[in-house]
Amino acid sequence: xxxVSEILAGRQLPAVEASQADADxxxxxLAGLRVGxxxxxxxxxxxxxxxxxxxxxxLGFAPGAPISVIRKAPLGDPxxxxxxxxxxxxxxxxxxxxxxxx
Amino acid sequence: xxxxxxGTAVKVASGTTRVALVGSPNSGKTxxxxxxxxxxxxxxxxxxxTVARFEGSVRTTDGEIVLEDLPGTYSLDxxxxxxxxxxxxxxxxxxxxxxxxxxxxxxxxxxxxxxLGLLAQVLQVGLPTAVVLTFGDxxxxxxxxxxxxxxxxxxxVRVIPVVAGTRDDLGVLREELARPxxxxxxxxxxxxxxxxxxxxxxxxxxxxxxxxxxxxxxxARIDSVLLHPVWGTAVFFVTMFAFFQVIFTLAAPLQDLVxxxxxxxxxxxxxxxxxxxxxxxSSALIGGVGSVLVFLPQIVLLFLMIAVLEGSGYLxxxxxxxxxxxxxxGLEGRAFVALLSALACAIPGIMATRSLPSAxxxxxxxxxxxxxxxxxxxxxxxxxxxxxxxxxxxxxxVGAQGLVMFCLYLGGAxxxxxxxxxxxxxxxxxxxxxxxYMEMPSxxxxxxxxxxxxxxxxxxxxxxKVGRIILVVTIVLWLLLNLPARGTSDFRAAGINPxxxxxxxxxxxxxxxxxxxxxxxxxxxxxxGFDWRINVGVLASLSxxxxxxxTLGQVAAADNPDSPTTALQQMQTPDGHGGERKLFxxxxxxxxxxxxxxxxxxxxxxxVMRRETGTWRWPAIAFGYMFALAWTMAFxxxxxxxxxx
Numbered sequence: 001x002x003x004v005s006e007i008l009a010g011r012q013l014p015a016v017e018a019s020q021a022d023a024d025x026x027x028x029x030l031a032g033l034r035v036g037x038x039x040x041x042x043x044x045x046x047x048x049x050x051x052x053x054x055x056x057x058x059l060g061f062a063p064g065a066p067i068s069v070i071r072k073a074p075l076g077d078p079x080x081x082x083x084x085x086x087x088x089x090x091x092x093x094x095x096x097x098x099x100x101x102x
Numbered sequence: 103x104x105x106x107x108x109g110t111a112v113k114v115a116s117g118t119t120r121v122a123l124v125g126s127p128n129s130g131k132t133x134x135x136x137x138x139x140x141x142x143x144x145x146x147x148x149x150x151x152t153v154a155r156f157e158g159s160v161r162t163t164d165g166e167i168v169l170e171d172l173p174g175t176y177s178l179d180x181x182x183x184x185x186x187x188x189x190x191x192x193x194x195x196x197x198x199x200x201x202x203x204x205x206x207x208x209x210x211x212x213x214x215x216x217x218l219g220l221l222a223q224v225l226q227v228g229l230p231t232a233v234v235l236t237f238g239d240x241x242x243x244x245x246x247x248x249x250x251x252x253x254x255x256x257x258x259v260r261v262i263p264v265v266a267g268t269r270d271d272l273g274v275l276r277e278e279l280a281r282p283x284x285x286x287x288x289x290x291x292x293x294x295x296x297x298x299x300x301x302x303x304x305x306x307x308x309x310x311x312x313x314x315x316x317x318x319x320x321x322a323r324i325d326s327v328l329l330h331p332v333w334g335t336a337v338f339f340v341t342m343f344a345f346f347q348v349i350f351t352l353a354a355p356l357q358d359l360v361x362x363x364x365x366x367x368x369x370x371x372x373x374x375x376x377x378x379x380x381x382x383x384s385s386a387l388i389g390g391v392g393s394v395l396v397f398l399p400q401i402v403l404l405f406l407m408i409a410v411l412e413g414s415g416y417l418x419x420x421x422x423x424x425x426x427x428x429x430x431x432g433l434e435g436r437a438f439v440a441l442l443s444a445l446a447c448a449i450p451g452i453m454a455t456r457s458l459p460s461a462x463x464x465x466x467x468x469x470x471x472x473x474x475x476x477x478x479x480x481x482x483x484x485x486x487x488x489x490x491x492x493x494x495x496x497x498x499x500v501g502a503q504g505l506v507m508f509c510l511y512l513g514g515a516x517x518x519x520x521x522x523x524x525x526x527x528x529x530x531x532x533x534x535x536x537x538x539y540m541e542m543p544s545x546x547x548x549x550x551x552x553x554x555x556x557x558x559x560x561x562x563x564x565x566x567k568v569g570r571i572i573l574v575v576t577i578v579l580w581l582l583l584n585l586p587a588r589g590t591s592d593f594r595a596a597g598i599n600p601x602x603x604x605x606x607x608x609x610x611x612x613x614x615x616x617x618x619x620x621x622x623x624x625x626x627x628x629x630x631g632f633d634w635r636i637n638v639g640v641l642a643s644l645s646x647x648x649x650x651x652x653t654l655g656q657v658a659a660a661d662n663p664d665s666p667t668t669a670l671q672q673m674q675t676p677d678g679h680g681g682e683r684k685l686f687x688x689x690x691x692x693x694x695x696x697x698x699x700x701x702x703x704x705x706x707x708x709x710v711m712r713r714e715t716g717t718w719r720w721p722a723i724a725f726g727y728m729f730a731l732a733w734t735m736a737f738x739x740x741x742x743x744x745x746x747x
Contacts, residue, residue, distance in 0.1 A: 002224050003196065005189045008179035013296055051181055052537045058177035059539055060216040062300055070317075072329040075426045080542055084215040085246075085314040087321075087542040089422050091429075094537045 013053050014043035030067065030081065031095035032053055038068045039100035048097040060084035061098050119167040120200070121282050122191060124224055125208030126217060127174035128543040130236040134264065135171040136555045137272060138279075164280035170202060176216075180225040181537075182458065192227045203520075204230040204282035208625045211241040211248055212315050212544070218303045221257070222292040230285035232260040232278055232613055239265050240544065246315030253310035259286045318544045321415075325542075338423050342417075343508055347405055351501070354493075356399035357484075364392030368598075381578060381607070391576060391652065398561065400484065401477050405446060406553065406558035413548025416663045417442070418540060425538075431519040432526035434458070441518055444474035446560065448707045451476075452714055466525040468711060469724055470518040472702050475511045478647035482698045483510055485651050489671060490691040513699055516730070575645045576652050582616035583638070583656060585676065611657065628696065630736045631690035633675045643703045650698070693740035700732035 033039060041063050044053040060083040061067070070080040070087055078089040125131040139158025156171040172191060173184040180186040190196045192205065207224050209217040225231060233254075241248060254261040262278055264271035278285075292302045328334050368388040375383055409415050421438045428438050437458060444451025451471035455464045475483070487506050493504035521693030588610050593600040598609055611617060619641060627637050635657050643650035658669035670686060677683035702708065702725045711721040 004178055004223065007226065008223060008294060011179075011295055028491055051179075052699050053463050054183055055177060056539075057296060058179060058216075060219075060220050062296055064300060071325070071329060073108065073329075073422060073426060074335055077429075078422060078425050078479070078538070078540070080329075080422070082317060084213065086213040086216065088318075089425070089540045089542055091425070091434075091538045094539065 008054070009051075011054055011057075013050075013057055015048075023035075027102075028099055029096045030069075030090070030098040030100055031071045031079070031092045033100070035069050035071055038066060041065045041067060042099045042101050044099060045097045052094070052097065056094065056098060059088060060086070067100065069071040105213075106447060119204070119282055120170060120202040121167055121204045121206050121279060122170045122172050122202035123206050123208065124172050124192070124220070126176050126210070126213070126220060126541075127176070129213075129217070130212040130540055131171065131208050131209045133549050133552050134234065134236065135169065136552055138169060138275070155222055158689060160276070160279055162276045162280035167282070169206075171278075178226075192224065192229065194227070194229070202229065204232070204285050206232055206234055206279075208234050208236060211235050211238045212244065213246070214312060215303060215307065215314070218306060219294075219299060222299055222302065223296050225259070225288055225291040226294060228287050228291065230282055230287045231284045232262065232282070233257065234275065235261055235263040235746065236265070238263050240318075240546075241315050244314070244315035244318055247311055247313040249311040251329055252313075253306070256306040258288050258310040321544045324545050325419070328416070329422065334419075334423060338420060341411075341420075348403065348407065351504070353399040353403055357396050360392075360396045360399070364388055364396070381584070387576070391573060392655070392698055398565070400480060402561055404477055404480070406555045408442070408446060409553040409556035410548050413546070413552055415543045415545045418542055421540060422542065425540075427519075431466075431470075431523040433447065433463060433467060433522050437463060437522070440467050441471060441474050441515070444471040444476060444518075447476045447478065448472040448474065448704065449710050452707070452710050455714070460464050462526060465715065465720065466522040468714060468720065469525045469727075470522040472704070472707050472724060472728065473514050473518040473521055473700065475514040475699070475746055476647075476704075478704065479514075479698055481648045481651050482643075483507060483695065486686075486691050486698075489686045490688060490695070510695065510699055516702060521727075540606070575642060575649050576656070579616065579638075579642055579649070580656060581654055582619070583614050584610055585615055585690070586613075588613070626733075630693045630733070630740050631687075632694070633685060634689075635673075635675075635685070636694065640697070640703070643698075647698065647703050650703075683685070689740045689743040692743045695734040696739040697732045697736040700728055700735055704729040 002073050028042075029045070030039070043063055044056070065083055068082045070082050072079050073089075076092075078091045079095055079096075080087050080089045123131060123135055134160065135156065138160045144157050158168045158169055158171075159166045170191070172188045175185045175188045177185070178189045178192065180189045189200070190199050191201065194201045205224055205227070207221050209221060221233065235248075235250065235253075238248065240251075250261055250263050260278060262271075262275050264275055293299050296629045328337055349737045368384040371380060371384040371388060374380070387540060411420070422443075424438045425434065428434055437455070439452035440451050440458070442451075443454045448471050452468050455467045455471070458467060484507075487503050487510075491502050493501070493503055497505065588606070590600045593606050593609060595610060598605045600606060617634055620637035623637050623641065624632075624634055627640065632640065635654075638657070639650040639653040642653045654670060658673070671684075673685040674682045674686040700724055708721040708725060711724060712718055715721070
């Protein structure tokens with residue numbers, strides 16, 4: 001039996017390749033949503049580091065999970081999302097990595 | 103330790119059973135740990151790293167067991183040194199740290215969907231496991247639903263609901279903790295891969311009739327004000343400002359009381375115990391230790407307020423509001439929490455950097471943390487601000503002393519940010535970009551017990567520091583201030599009446615070893631207006647900043663044992679033009695304040711930095727740049743205040 005950390009590090013998460021237009025406007029990522037919007041996670045940007053996506057997944061941003069945008073900080077960053085029944089703040093930089101279906 | 107695997111129960115001798123407590127941050131883990139262990143927790147370090155290890159014995163219905171409070175984590179897929187420890191402790195195949203006999207996983211009922219992921223990972227490890235379910239009351243209040251017996255059947259491990267801190271629930275938990283060898287370790291652990299995990303969690307939640315809690319309306323209402331772009335920012339500054347006003351207005355009468363008590367005691371001893379021993383008692387012990395002990399009320403208040411802010415959930419909001427500003431310095435919101443801890447003491451602040459995944463961020467925050475105004479500086483500030491500003495000076499409803507203090511804290515914070523930015527810039531190359539995220543917990547009333555434990559720990563730490571380092575340094579200092587010993591013949595030779603105690607003690611002081619040391623460094627500090635007496639204090643304060651206060655206490659007590667505070671105010675020094683000036687005039691006092699604001703006058707901080715970075719390079723750099731900064735800024739302040747005054 002290998003170490004649990006190795007099993008966890010070996011997890012694969014769906015990568016969603018964004019079209020060029022989407023990547024420019026971040027329209028299909030969490031960062032492109034407005035306060036009050038709701039969407040469901042479809043996957044992660046292909047360019048996102050694997051360790052980052054695995055952590056975002058463990059925080060509740062799993063494919064299929066419904067997300068709503070609660071509020072933005074005074075300067076528009078970070079952003080508070082509601083996911084899996086709780087609220088969590090992410091920076092735009094990370095929010096951009098999460099693809100949604102909206 | 104392979105015997106932990108395969109789902110077999112572990113047989114251990116009663117009394118030596120070790121259970122690890124695992125849970126995400128904000129799940130009420132520390133509250134539960136404190137409630138179970140009382141004040142019998144021990145802190146230490148894990149071998150090889152400096153992640154703090156909390157262990158305490160728990161009285162169960164059948165003898166005592168050891169409970170280990172692991173750092174809070176969202177996942178066993180670790181991205182920071184803190185989280186790495188959790189994974190290593192739980193993993194029986196990792197031999198670097200001892201594996202516990204069983205695991206108690208804390209699940210917050212309001213975030214159950216997310217928490218099941220962590221539980222699935224823990225169950226992968228294969229240790230006997232039980233689940234403690236917290237915040238069931240909040241789930242019910244927010245119209246969520248959960249059938250606990252059904253959840254237990256679905257998970258296949260024991261589930262014990264508690265409202266952390268109440269005795270009835272803990273009774274059930276104590277019964278369970280008496281026999282962790284009867285806990286289950288599922289033979290087929292739940293999956294951890296994304297899709298299968300989701301299916302498993304769905305089926306568990308479905309079986310348990312779980313209904314997600316509604317968004318907490320109370321929290322939403324409070325947040326709409328506290329996180330409002332305008333009002334929220336205003337509230338943040340008002341809160342920070344009120345923080346310091348409270349420390350002063352509430353602590354002042356208590357401090358006066360303690361001070362009066364020590365002054366009286368010193369006076370009584372000086373009157374009744376004659377000779378060098380009486381001097382030692384009244385100056386060294388009472389004058390030195392007493393002058394530090396008067397700050398206990400302020401330390402207690404400081405930690406009380408930090409504990410309340412943290413327990414209520416406001417600290418996360420403050421980090422959220424500050425994240426953009428921290429980003430300016432190249433840091434993240436979590437570094438704000440490390441810097442805020444440094445307000446208490448740089449050491450926990452530096453240790454808190456372990457929650458930062460990026461090594462570059464850790465170094466930059468570590469270099470910045472000692473600039474935050476720690477509680478040891480507070481003692482020096484209170485003394486010097488008292489000498490600089492008349493306590494009755496007010497600007498409307500705002501006390502001038504509190505205002506100066508606020509500026510000092512603000513100055514320290516700004517300097518820390520600037521430093522972090524510089525170090526971030528100069529430590530070069532990009533490391534891996536690690537995600538920033540921060541949970542926004544519901545507002546909760548801070549538990550009286552948790553607040554009490556935090557305050558008690560702080561007071562205990564402060565008193566033991568006074569008891570050890572400061573007492574020893576005070577005694578050594580007293581010897582240096584009073585040796586070589588002088589006799590009647592020395593006084594006669596110097597033309598002093600041996601019966602005039604004020605004159606003789608000031609002669610002894612002027613010709614002591616300490617005075618030699620103070621005079622030796624005079625060329626360095628003379629431009630700042632410091633005389634040898636202040637220099638002795640500055641040198642001695644390297645052991646701990648509070649010692650500066652103790653030293654001046656001793657020097658002043660030698661002048662006037664009945665009222666050392668008045669003696670300090672009236673102390674004179676040559677003004678360099680053949681006349682005399684008050685030693686603590688405005689330019690010198692302001693320069694001293696500035697010096698202490700920036701200088702790394704703390705051996706313990708240097709030691710911790712060495713331990714955390716594994717090299718002397720960073721502590722050396724920190725000491726060097728902070729001294730240069732302190733001297734330069736103090737020189738500027740001295741020149742400016744001299745010109746104005």
